Amino acid sequence: MLEGLGSPELLRPTDDRETWLVLTRWRDDESFQALMHLDEVFGGAMMSTPFDLDLSVRPVLATGATCDVAEVDNRCAGGACAAGTCP
Numbered sequence: 001m002l003e004g005l006g007s008p009e010l011l012r013p014t015d016d017r018e019t020w021l022v023l024t025r026w027r028d029d030e031s032f033q034a035l036m037h038l039d040e041v042f043g044g045a046m047m048s049t050p051f052d053l054d055l056s057v058r059p060v061l062a063t064g065a066t067c068d069v070a071e072v073d074n075r076c077a078g079g080a081c082a083a084g085t086c087p
Contacts, residue, residue, distance in 0.1 A: 004031020061086045
């Protein structure tokens, strides 16, 4: 297990899309950033895959945080962003 990684979840689409999502929770930003730089440390061997990997990172915000109502840049842990503040 990677240091700082919580419980990863694999989310299957509930419609006709073929894109699955992997949701990871991290203890802190430093732990997440360490993973993002592993590929550099190991010369590209760590994250090579036999398929194209489309990686997008959207932070999950705590209650009371300022959020993106469209949930493009981030999302709230406690539910949908309401009027720019996480519930």
